[in-house]
Amino acid sequence: MLIGLVSDTHDNLTMIEKAVSFFNSRNVSIVLHAGDVISPFTAKRFKECRAKLTLVYGNNDGDRSNLQKAYSEIGAQFYWPAAMLELDSRKMLVLHGEDLKLVEEIAGKNMFDLIVSGHTHEPNLRKIGGTLWVNPGEACGYLTGKSTVALYDSSKHEAEIYEV
Numbered sequence: 001m002l003i004g005l006v007s008d009t010h011d012n013l014t015m016i017e018k019a020v021s022f023f024n025s026r027n028v029s030i031v032l033h034a035g036d037v038i039s040p041f042t043a044k045r046f047k048e049c050r051a052k053l054t055l056v057y058g059n060n061d062g063d064r065s066n067l068q069k070a071y072s073e074i075g076a077q078f079y080w081p082a083a084m085l086e087l088d089s090r091k092m093l094v095l096h097g098e099d100l101k102l103v104e105e106i107a108g109k110n111m112f113d114l115i116v117s118g119h120t121h122e123p124n125l126r127k128i129g130g131t132l133w134v135n136p137g138e139a140c141g142y143l144t145g146k147s148t149v150a151l152y153d154s155s156k157h158e159a160e161i162y163e164v
Contacts, residue, residue: 007118034118035096040070
């Protein structure tokens with residue numbers, strides 16, 4: 001199963017469109033968003049995503065009730081503080097990841113095959129034991145100047161970061 005990973009879109013509609021187009025071109029089965037969508041109006045851009053969309057709230061997602069409403073209207077689901085999923089026999093944790101030490105400790109327990117986090121805006125792939133920890137970076141491109149997303153292949157237990 002090919003899974004799209006994205007985080008920190010921060011209302012950048014152009015980059016959301018590019019990320020969605022990239023995921024659609026790769027025929028991903030699901031997109032996992034690790035937080036900081038920001039505004040409910042972004043749901044209109046994510047509506048074009050052909051894959052199921054699962055999101056967690058980030059530290060800048062203030063209007064949670066309207067985010068939940070807007071995204072539920074397009075068939076997406078928000079979770080807080082994290083989403084624990086099992087997809088293609090892989091256990092996954094998606095969280096925004098403000099506390100990197102905590103995320104590292106969770107990864108070290110080998111409870112999950114994949115952990116997806118955001119918050120730092122820095123793309124990162126890291127293996128801790130059997131856990132692959134992926135930060136897809138920032139889709140918005142505001143802090144690093146690069147708009148990045150990631151793909152996770154559950155059959156190979158591998159991920160790769162892409163600039164969009």
